[in-house]
Amino acid sequence: MGAAPDVESVEGGGEGKVKETLVREVEGEKGQIPLYTLQALWDGKMKLKDFEVVGEEKPTLPHNVYEQDEALPVIDIGALVGMDKAAREENMGRMLEAAKSWGFFKIRNHGVSLEVVKKVERNVKKFFALPMDKKLLVKATNFAFGYVGGSPVDWRYKWWLEGLHMKVKEENIRNMVNLVWSGDKAFAEEFISDLTSYFVTMRELSRLMVECLTEGLGLEPDTYTKLESKNAICNARVNHYPACPDPSKVFGIPAHTDPQMLSVLYQDEVGGLQVLKDGKWIGIQPDDSTFVVNLGDTFQAITNGILHSAAHRVAVNTTRSRYATIYFYGIDNVQQLRVPPELVTEDRPLKYRPFTVNEYRDYIVNRQIPTDGLKYLEIDQPVVTGTQL
Numbered sequence: 001m002g003a004a005p006d007v008e009s010v011e012g013g014g015e016g017k018v019k020e021t022l023v024r025e026v027e028g029e030k031g032q033i034p035l036y037t038l039q040a041l042w043d044g045k046m047k048l049k050d051f052e053v054v055g056e057e058k059p060t061l062p063h064n065v066y067e068q069d070e071a072l073p074v075i076d077i078g079a080l081v082g083m084d085k086a087a088r089e090e091n092m093g094r095m096l097e098a099a100k101s102w103g104f105f106k107i108r109n110h111g112v113s114l115e116v117v118k119k120v121e122r123n124v125k126k127f128f129a130l131p132m133d134k135k136l137l138v139k140a141t142n143f144a145f146g147y148v149g150g151s152p153v154d155w156r157y158k159w160w161l162e163g164l165h166m167k168v169k170e171e172n173i174r175n176m177v178n179l180v181w182s183g184d185k186a187f188a189e190e191f192i193s194d195l196t197s198y199f200v201t202m203r204e205l206s207r208l209m210v211e212c213l214t215e216g217l218g219l220e221p222d223t224y225t226k227l228e229s230k231n232a233i234c235n236a237r238v239n240h241y242p243a244c245p246d247p248s249k250v251f252g253i254p255a256h257t258d259p260q261m262l263s264v265l266y267q268d269e270v271g272g273l274q275v276l277k278d279g280k281w282i283g284i285q286p287d288d289s290t291f292v293v294n295l296g297d298t299f300q301a302i303t304n305g306i307l308h309s310a311a312h313r314v315a316v317n318t319t320r321s322r323y324a325t326i327y328f329y330g331i332d333n334v335q336q337l338r339v340p341p342e343l344v345t346e347d348r349p350l351k352y353r354p355f356t357v358n359e360y361r362d363y364i365v366n367r368q369i370p371t372d373g374l375k376y377l378e379i380d381q382p383v384v385t386g387t388q389l
Ligand SMILES: O=C(O)CCC(=O)C(=O)O
Pocket: 001, 002, 237, 239, 253, 258, 265, 267, 272, 273, 312, 313, 314, 323, 324, 326
């Protein structure tokens, strides 16, 4: 979901200061240690039963049942920057259609080699395989940047995952990795450099897709990307979903929408990611040659609901751990964002009020990442022009 509050706990100030801050945060300044679900399970403080989802919201689709009647559109991203005008138009058109109807699509021909993707994944696996005391060196307080061993235990839904939330800034990644691998500087350096360059590429791909989608809506391509700034919450998350004894009652991550503009995801071959399309859950087939892309709530809101931020979730399984690496592309989080007047018409009155990403993110984290977070931004009486904004 990538909705971590913006804390500076793992940034800047040199290793000594960072360590001191982190240790203080892990121990809790007021003696409060945030407890996360999987960590609590491993500590014997929670049981499998506590994770069970009952009633209508139970998992309905096994992790390895994929797109059957309808396949997720696959976009040739290379064509968007290629010289072949017809291919560009065709792929732009299909991407826009997918962004409106599914809120999800896959991209191929993206220029990132499988070798690079798999190397990042291997290193991520090494992180999750570390003893808990090492991972806790970068533990996130309040669902903030750092290691999270699940969802906070007092949330209604108990997530069966552990994750590492990262702010995509080299010094942030550097501080975290150096703390965890203080005894292996060579590995730490390699990990930092692989991860940093991977995320730089993800950011470029994201920007390209956002600009093409914006152009497809008839706006200047940089209408939204020019709102990238140092306050942008471009961040990333790597998730590990351990095998689970009862996947029929437990979710890796329950249904939610992502708050940012756009997410780019690589999932390993295990399967489990499912998207809600026209009221039906559809499993997304893992596929090494593509990334999965989905639009977030910010993009839906600032396109007046033309583009769609789809609910998605992850199913777990009894035998295999699953890993996913996700980059969240965001724009400025302190500026007021508004729907451009060109997207407001008589047929499509203004639906969302001006908002800041920070305000929205705080709201949804406080609501435990719901699927209907965007209702918070809806205006009571849709209006026909954007002039009152
Ligand atoms: O692990 C996945 O495939 C999806 C995770 C996800 O939706 C998220 O972290 O926001």
